[in-house]
Amino acid sequence: MSIQTASIQTSETPLGRDDLARLVAKDIKPGSFVNLGIGQPTLVSNYLEPEQDITLHTENGMLGMGPEATGDQIDGDLINAGKIPVTELPGASYFHHADSFAIMRGGHLDICVLGAFQVSATGDLANWHTGAPDAIPAVGGAMDLATGAKDVFVMMTLLTRDGVSKLVQACTYPLTGVGCVTRVYTDKAVFLTGPDGVQVRETFGCTLEELQALVPVPLTAVPAVER
């Protein structure tokens, strides 16, 4: 094991979904405007600290979204993009759909966190359609989210149930966006993607060499000074 490899392994075991959500939450800069996609990314909201002062956007038309509503808080007119009843925080604002997607497309959101079927070495994203002939296609806001935010973070397991890497040289599933993903958070490693290829920021429960054996894309460690 090289010294460099040893230095990027930060956990003895792979990360669980909540640990990963905690890590993503910690990496969001204070004061950011953030959209959390449906599914695993929603878990991130559980780990945002009040002192981070993060404002959550939901694309059906709100900034300043609060936690999921319970009991008497449930109001059919106040839902998130996953159609789950939510609450509003002081300072919240409402706007119509064209404004909401202008916020996204116009590059005003700092970070969007999404799930994925596949991410390519250059940051192409596939997360909306398996391409199966009998599947009813449904895209929602996925392409808008992938295209608009300044940074697009993906959260996913590194491998499919069959053990195949979801980080790939080129996506085989239909694309959601081209070259849009900047970081990929997985149970086994955090990857930085971009036009120059894939760098590994840290690994969990494996060395860089062991990780490389799982992923069909050349990996390099992020230089220590940039970590």
Next chain:
Amino acid sequence: MLNFIDTVGEAVAGIKDGSTVMIGGFGNAGQPFELIDALMDCGARELTVVNNNAGQGDQGLALLIKEGRVKKMICSFPRQSDSWHFDAKYKAGEIELELVPQGNLAERIRAAGAGIGGFFTPTGYGTMLAEGKETRIIDGRGQVFETPIHADVALIKALKADGKGNLVYRKTARNFGPIMAAAAKHTIAQVSEIVPVGGLDPEVIVTPGIYVNSIVRVAGAAGTTEQVA
């Protein structure tokens, strides 16, 4: 010309076969259920419907689809756990689907209301939803040309109208209401309350009355707590 109408049935009576009908709402929030039920009863067929989804459960738009009254859906997200009526029609080849990314859907509706002939957007560039569409590199980014979506009629739900047809909405039930009101030739709004002229603060009006043609009061249509299905 603005009309205040007593019943949802009279409000939708003019909707003809083959019309393009925009229906507001995202999920159940802002969905004008009573107007959709009235559209069902009025018998119009061969409709093109513009909505974010393609109906949920056994109510509203889902029933219109079930009864074969919708020839084409223009939407972003037709597939949901309870969209069984759309699923069945689609798999049987009995309904046409134009799938549009949600932000492009909203902006195409906005463009229609604003008199814009189309626009280039990065959303969808390089994907199968841009196939066959004109593209350009603008500001160093690939962009796709999208055209406006016009409609004959919009059915929307708001919280309150005043005597001039100005509308205010409630929370995330606003969603597509304002842009659909502007995009349709004839906009029908169901509201839970009608107040006299001057009864709404001009500073908080979201949809100016110029976009609204018919208003019908439906008790509890907005502003009430309703469980999301």
